[in-house]
Amino acid sequence: MNTDRPEEALMALAQSFREALRQSVYVMRRLDSEEQLSAAQLGVLKMALDGGARVGAIARNLGVKVPSATEQIIKLERAGLVKREADPDDSRAVRVVATPAGHAAIENADRRRNEYIAGILGTLSEEERDSIAAALPVFDKINNSFQN
Amino acid sequence: MNTDRPEEALMALAQSFREALRQSVYVMRRLDSEEQLSAAQLGVLKMALDGGARVGAIARNLGVKVPSATEQIIKLERAGLVKREADPDDSRAVRVVATPAGHAAIENADRRRNEYIAGILGTLSEEERDSIAAALPVFDKINNSFQN
DNA sequence: CCTAACTGTTAGGATACCTAACTATGAACA
DNA sequence: TGTTCATAGTTAGGTATCCTAACAGTTAGG
Structure with missing residues (x-):
């Protein structure tokens, strides 16, 4: 191999x-x-949920450079879905935190997209769904090989 | 369901x-x-191989609108990888055909990318590869649900 | 014929990404 | 303590890809 x-x-x-x-x-x-929220924005928003996340961490999670993350964060901020706060431990850092409106938005966006996909998965046979379910963790493993 | x-x-x-x-x-x-060729350009080039393809067909295959396909085709044309010819059966249509340089380019690009992926797949267990192989046709089926 | 439908191209605009340059803060160390 | 190097983000400028709308040419139906 x-x-x-x-x-x-x-x-x-x-x-x-x-x-x-x-x-x-x-x-x-x-x-x-x-949808109104792009996948990238949804990704930012998800990381901004519990206690928020730093810009660098968000960028890494999305697989983009920091300036690209900043750009999406600014859009979400303007839309009132997140706010940026100083990190208490490191004043260089910025914590991105979801507002209540952000929480609501993410739930809607996530549910709608999942329902859409679920509708398609529902047309598959049990067997087909099983093979997808079995492969997803491997997909995940493969995709993580690229994180470098 | x-x-x-x-x-x-x-x-x-x-x-x-x-x-x-x-x-x-x-x-x-x-x-x-x-890589030098984008995935979209590689897709165009692949369709331009045997006898070529019409712009509309290429756009449909790539999941983009016709002007977006035209744009990629023009780039490939400028790079000398395809040429555009009148369709003998329908003078409205344009056939996009790969040049010899195009044939060479696609082989290189394809092989390099496949080797890269194969390198990662090679690190998986036999079982994991099997589950991927089993899921791919289902993926394909799902993805085709979106062609509308 | 004449109109409606179809095939592509051109023009103009939006979005997401990148690199490079900059500001500000933190950390290491003489 | 003060200099220096590293780290965190933002800003500026540029590229690639996609889209819609408007256009020109061709085909086909009544």
Whole structure:
């Protein structure tokens, strides 16, 4: 495994996997286009829930650079969904915290999107759903390989 | 199944699925950032291979509107990887065809990306790879639900 | 023919991301 | 204690991708 010249089977699997990734991007765009909060903003908001999160942590979680996170945070702030506060332990840092309106917004956005997806999952067979359920943790593992 | 109020389990699966989608977008960005051809351009190029494809078909395949496809096609054309020709059957239409340089480029780009992914898949256990392989067709089925 | 439908291109605008440069704070150490 | 280096965010400027609207040319139906 994991040699310089991956075997045929591994390459074929990689190819299919890549196709799934490509489609996922498309699906996410569709999902986003019907909502007010973008996926990135939803991600920020989620991290801002319990006690808030620092800008750098948010950026890392979203897989973007700090200025890109700042940009989304500012939009959410203008929309009244989060507020920025000084970190009591480190005055260089900024804690992003969800406002009550932010809490409400995230619940709505999350539920709507989940219902949309659940509607589609509902059309699958039990078996198909099981295979998805089994694969998701592995997906997660793979995706985490890219965090570097 | 597929009721107005999806069950708990379905909603939970939808939530995890959505998380995987989100991560996929991130992974695709990473993968793209190390290459010269963007994923969208690679998609155009692939369709331009055998006998070429019409602009509208390319747009549909990529999940974007026609002007967005045109934009990518123009870039590839300027790079010498495709050429645009009149469709013999319908003079309104344009066929996008890969040049020899385009053929070469796609092979390189595809192989490099597959090797990268294969390298990661190689670190998984046999079982994990099997669960991915089993899920990919279902992913495909789900993703096709969005083609509307 | 003449109009309606279709295929693409062009123009203009929005969004999200990036790098580089800057400010301010913290931490290490002589 | 004071200098220096590292860290946290913001701001400025630029790029890529997508979109809608308006347009030109072609096809097809009545």
